Amino acid sequence: QFNDKLPLFIFAWGLDPLKAVNKTSYNQAIQTLNHHREDIIYNNASVVIWVSPIVYADLSEMAPDFMDWHTFVDFSFSDEIPYLIKQEQHYRQLLTDPDLPLILRQDFDNQLRSVRQRLKQIRIRKNASQYEYDVFIHYAVEDYSFASNLAYHLRLRALSVYFDWDYPEDGVNPQQYDEAIENSKKMISVWSPSYFDQPSVLEIAVRFVNTNHEIRTMNRPYIPILFRQCTPSPLFNQIPIIDFTNEDDFYIQLYNVIRALDIDTPFLDMDTSFMEYQAEGIDLYATNHSNQFINDIGKIFASLGFFVKRNVTFQDEHIDLLIEQKSIVMSVQFVVKCFTSFVDVAEFDQIVSLKKQSMYQYIVVSLKRVCSKMCFPFLKNKTLNV
Known part of the structure; x- marks a missing residue:
């Protein structure tokens, strides 16, 4: 049907509802997909197939070498991590109330510690590497609201984030910044006029860039995020940035951040409403x-x-x-x-x-x-x- 002209990639979804509606058509679709896969692969077209574990099992049964299709990425979904993160945010919010009775404050503080301990266990189990954190987010205090929102969305996607809320009472001192950089795989800087106007803030990024020899490689250990229009230091020339200046693009740029981090996550939180609009009418x-x-x-x-x-x-x-x-x-x-x-x-x-x-x-x-x-x-x- 492509008339000898294959596209750059093929995105296929809908096998799950097809199985429920018409088993014969479903089997034919899987057989056709398996039959033509070599033609697609050898013509350098990328194939993205969105399937459930049930359909994946059927494909594996029909084609035992299914895992050899170039790169197979498993997007599995977990309910525990987003639940724990929302619980953590809830208890942190409750503890900001200055009129909270002491007995409730102690109870909420214990609950918060318990939630954080469980998140740490998951993080340590996930990170079988030299790093305790996937990313350290560095920002000027004036940009806390944006930076905390970014950290929240990254943690919802099972990324371990080193952020100031790990030290809610004492704040972060320079020694803790050094620990954050040492224990984090990558660093994100939230660029704004405030970021470059404060020497003590800028010093952290300058030190990281000067001491990291892979700063301009495809590995991208340093990821600048442009939050507000500003004039960066010449030191940061030729370092790719991710532009968040348009608020309407937040979720699109969030995916760019996740891709730049290049870290396997146990689940991906996607809005699939665009796949369901026809079925819902x-x-x-x-x-x-x-x-x-x-x-x-x-x-x-x-x-x-x-x-x-x-x-x-x-x-x-x-x-x-x-x-x-x-x-x-x-x-x-x-x-x-x-x-x-x-x-x-x-x-x-x-x-x-x-x-x-x-x-x-x-x-x-x-x-x-x-x-x-x-x-x-x-x-x-x-x-x-x-």
Whole structure:
């Protein structure tokens, strides 16, 4: 069906509901997937298959060498970690009440210690390495609200985060910062004007960059996050940053942070509402250029290893979604045009016109069909990816 032209990747989901509805079609789908997998792999196309443990078992039974398909990533889901983190946040909030009776304060403090001890046990069990923490988050006190929110979301995804709330009473002294850096696999700096205006804050990042020889490698031990527009020190030139200046892009950039950390987590907390809207009969994508749809497509590309940016302007053109594939040798950027309705000839001609004037490659994603003019003749000429 691809007419000898394979896409960059294939994203397949829906095998689970198909098994419940039509067992024959389900078996045929698995057989077809297994039959054509070598053709796909040898043509350098990446295949992403979203399956439950039950479907995975069926695939493994049919193809015992299933685990040999290049890279298999297991996204397992855990209820305990997010529950414990929410409990920790709850008790910390209760303990901030200055009028809390002493007996309740002692009880809540004991509960908080118990929750933290359990989280530490999970963290130690998960981290069979030289590091106790996955990441240390460093920031100016003025940016505490953003930094604590970032730490909370990373911990929800089972990443062990060294953050100031580990020392809620005494604060963090310079010696504890040294311990944080020594015991953390990577470091995140929250960049803002306040961060660079305070020498005592900036000193920690400068020392880390100067003493780490892999700072500009693909390993990325140092990950700067741009929270507010500022002018960084020249020392940080050519270090890739992740842009959080647009609040609407928080979750897309969060996936970029998780990818940059490059750490296996026991579960991934994804919003799958975009997969369920048809079954529920709810139109989450009410407009042709729905922000919800664009965000969902952005999440998919981010989970596939692309850097994702929203609301970019280039040569007076507004770009809803810009993705970038980086390597040591080069980087390639794509404009992703997202449509929730049929893409007609007029829209196609407009996209081709933009493509001729642009430095970017274009990818068109539609929930429904695209006009015949957009199909294979143009794909062969690499005018557009559809």
